[in-house]
Amino acid sequence: MHxxxxxxxxxxxxxxxSGAYCLLRMRSGVEEQRRAAGGEALMGFGMxxxxxxxxxxxxxxxxWLGYAAVFAxxxxxxxxxxxxxxxxxxxxxGALAMVYMSAAMVAAPGGHGAHxxxxxxxxxxxxxxxxxxxxxxxxxxxxxxGAVAGTGDVVSVRGATALADRPELALVCRLxxxxxxxxxxxxx
Numbered sequence: 001m002h003x004x005x006x007x008x009x010x011x012x013x014x015x016x017x018s019g020a021y022c023l024l025r026m027r028s029g030v031e032e033q034r035r036a037a038g039g040e041a042l043m044g045f046g047m048x049x050x051x052x053x054x055x056x057x058x059x060x061x062x063x064w065l066g067y068a069a070v071f072a073x074x075x076x077x078x079x080x081x082x083x084x085x086x087x088x089x090x091x092x093x094g095a096l097a098m099v100y101m102s103a104a105m106v107a108a109p110g111g112h113g114a115h116x117x118x119x120x121x122x123x124x125x126x127x128x129x130x131x132x133x134x135x136x137x138x139x140x141x142x143x144x145x146g147a148v149a150g151t152g153d154v155v156s157v158r159g160a161t162a163l164a165d166r167p168e169l170a171l172v173c174r175l176x177x178x179x180x181x182x183x184x185x186x187x188x
Contacts, residue, residue, distance in 0.1 A: 011051040011183050018176045019044025025170060033170065039078055039091050040173060046071065046098060047180050061106050068102035071095045090134065097127050097181055104188055124185055131181045138175040142168060
């Protein structure tokens with residue numbers, strides 16, 4: 001599931017940084033944000049571990065089965081929460097993608113260090129399309145309102161808003177993890 005060593009380390013840094021910010025978001029005063037941040041932190045750190053180069057960490061296949069079980073349980077928990085709002089459906093897809101990639105590592109002849117051909121091309125393609133769409137939509141949502149409308153006015157950020165309660169940073173975190181998921185799926 002890995003490309004060149006430096007690309008793998010950049011992916012590890014991106015995912016671990018996203019996971020760390022999500023841990024910070026768990027201190028938010030907004031209950032719904034705290035709940036979502038926990039699952040996103042698990043996803044970020046899980047992706048960081050999965051992206052580690054095989055020379056650093058090459059676990060036996062049983063570990064990948066455990067990994068798949070953890071993300072299947074997380075996906076079920078989020079699917080239950082999806083009854084409250086469609087935002088959670090993205091987390092369900094992310095958890096299922098992690099289960100899929102973990103299962104691909106179990107099925108790969110070379111295990112963690114294997115490249116290419118480990119997944120089912122149709123499923124991999126569908127996940128690639130989903131996450132590419134999510135990246136494009138999230139990026140568009142991050143564009144300043146003034147720049148898009150052509151007025152030249154950029155909406156200022158309120159100074160009183162706590163770092164953990166900044167919705168645009170939560171969107172950046174999800175965007176970063178979707179980009180990481182794209183990279184991991186391409187290397188699968």
